[in-house]
Amino acid sequence: MVxxxxxxxxxxxxxxxxxPLSEAICVAAHLEFCSKCRSHVQQLxxxxxxxxxxxxxxxxxxxxxxxxxxxQLMQRIDAADTDTAVTSAATTISAGAARGSSAxxxxxxxxxxxxAAGGLQDLKWAQFxxxxxxxxxxxxxxxxxxxxxxxxxxxxxxxHEHRGEEITVLLKGSFSDADGKYVKGDFVVRHAGExxxxxxxxxxxCICLVSLEQPVKPSSFWYxxxxxxxxxxxxxxxx
Amino acid sequence: MDNKDDMETAVSVHPGRSATxxxxxxxxxxxxxxxxxxxxxxxxxxxxxxxRAFLLKSMGAGANRSEAEEITxxxxxxVWNKAAxxxxxxxxxxxWIFTIARNTRIDFIRRNERNDRKIDIEDIWHEPDSxxxxxxxxxxxxxxxxxxxxxxLPDEQLQVLYKAFMEGKSHNEVAEELSLPLGTxxxxxxxxxxxxxxxIDR
Ligand SMILES: [Zn+2]
Numbered sequence: 001m002v003x004x005x006x007x008x009x010x011x012x013x014x015x016x017x018x019x020p021l022s023e024a025i026c027v028a029a030h031l032e033f034c035s036k037c038r039s040h041v042q043q044l045x046x047x048x049x050x051x052x053x054x055x056x057x058x059x060x061x062x063x064x065x066x067x068x069x070x071x072q073l074m075q076r077i078d079a080a081d082t083d084t085a086v087t088s089a090a091t092t093i094s095a096g097a098a099r100g101s102s103a104x105x106x107x108x109x110x111x112x113x114x115x116a117a118g119g120l121q122d123l124k125w126a127q128f129x130x131x132x133x134x135x136x137x138x139x140x141x142x143x144x145x146x147x148x149x150x151x152x153x154x155x156x157x158x159x160h161e162h163r164g165e166e167i168t169v170l171l172k173g174s175f176s177d178a179d180g181k182y183v184k185g186d187f188v189v190r191h192a193g194e195x196x197x198x199x200x201x202x203x204x205x206c207i208c209l210v211s212l213e214q215p216v217k218p219s220s221f222w223y224x225x226x227x228x229x230x231x232x233x234x235x236x237x238x239x
Numbered sequence: 240m241d242n243k244d245d246m247e248t249a250v251s252v253h254p255g256r257s258a259t260x261x262x263x264x265x266x267x268x269x270x271x272x273x274x275x276x277x278x279x280x281x282x283x284x285x286x287x288x289x290x291r292a293f294l295l296k297s298m299g300a301g302a303n304r305s306e307a308e309e310i311t312x313x314x315x316x317x318v319w320n321k322a323a324x325x326x327x328x329x330x331x332x333x334x335w336i337f338t339i340a341r342n343t344r345i346d347f348i349r350r351n352e353r354n355d356r357k358i359d360i361e362d363i364w365h366e367p368d369s370x371x372x373x374x375x376x377x378x379x380x381x382x383x384x385x386x387x388x389x390x391x392l393p394d395e396q397l398q399v400l401y402k403a404f405m406e407g408k409s410h411n412e413v414a415e416e417l418s419l420p421l422g423t424x425x426x427x428x429x430x431x432x433x434x435x436x437x438x439i440d441r
Pocket of ligand 1: 002004005006030034036037038
């Protein structure tokens with residue numbers, strides 16, 4: 001049972017369409033596991049619609065005729081109609097394929113399936129120690145890294161500290177740290193400066209979607225992603 | 240509130256009927272089923288000035304009037320094309336059109352970014368696949384609560400909601416613009432949401 005949810009700030013920014021992509025992907029993944037948050041997002045969309053209805057209506061520029069504008073719109077629709085029919089048929093087929101059990105054996109959220117087109121095994125994985133591998137997902141955002149983490153059953157990640165906020169959404173399996181146990185669907189936020197040492201449960205691998213806020217200082221892509229672990233290693237060596 | 244249970248039973252016997260009538264649902268149904276142009280023109284007349292107002296505000300400095308006009312047309316084309324996917328037990332036409340306009344705006348903003356990703360906005364901001372009939376009916380009632388409560392909100396709460404939803408500003412951006420601590424913006428939004436019975440635990 002999901003028990004860690006995005007807070008009101010995440011859900012409001014999401015429903016208003018203001019949440020940056022990396023975080024929005026994490027919220028969207030959580031929503032597929034959580035009907036409670038889905039209904040909150042729906043209510044927040046109702047709120048957005050009510051606010052829109054209260055705006056002072058804006059008429060088209062004075063020189064354009066409403067009726068003529070409508071005719072032009074219909075001409076555009078008619079011209080595109082044949083294309084649309086073809087496209088929507090194709091979309092239906094691919095959506096159906098994605099939902100089929102053979103294409104999605106892990107029951108991954110739609111957004112993760114899309115990011116990992118071709119399956120998780122086809123992502124570019126980097127092995128880190130025995131238990132952890134990381135596949136970065138480039139979505140063109142500058143202030144956050146997005147990645148999939150795969151922790152082997154029973155695997156223990158090094159204790160680490162983040163210099164920015166970290167969001168983790170559990171997609172499969174479960175893990176625990178000093179603060180609690182987390183299961184599939186949980187949306188866990190760690191703030192800058194918090195230390196933790198996640199451990200996957202013994203019986204199954206743990207797969208997570210992670211969004212990591214980056215410190216301001218520039219560094220290479222891989223270094224930024226692995227920084228928490230690299231720091232651990234260096235400090236381990238010097239001890 | 241006395242006959243709430245009766246209402247629940249009555250409504251679930253007729254799943255097609257929503258808790259409150261939506262004057263525009265019939266128009267969307269006619270567009271979906273018979274591609275009814277007159278029904279679409281009524282929707283067009285009512286919603287276009289609203290969509291345009293929303294886009295002019297929310298697309299911000301990144302867009303000029305002609306871009307806002309172009310995106311308005313895109314929203315209307317989607318209303319025509321997606322009419323069959325509209326589910327009147329899940330949302331009102333008002334809410335449905337707002338979500339289409341919101342997604343088209345996000346899409347426009349991202350179109351101007353350089354990025355290589357094959358991810359669509361609709362993969363993130365999408366309608367849930369599985370129908371949840373009971374939840375949906377509660378949802379439709381919740382919409383009436385929101386509509387009534389919004390009129391009673393103090394200006395300072397309405398202002399932050401307006402900036403978030405209509406001007407497309409995140410909590411952080413609203414805080415910066417109003418020179419308020421982030422915590423104050425958060426708590427104003429929380430108070431407003433509570434009044435509208437949007438009860439988010441954290
Ligand atoms: Zn939730």
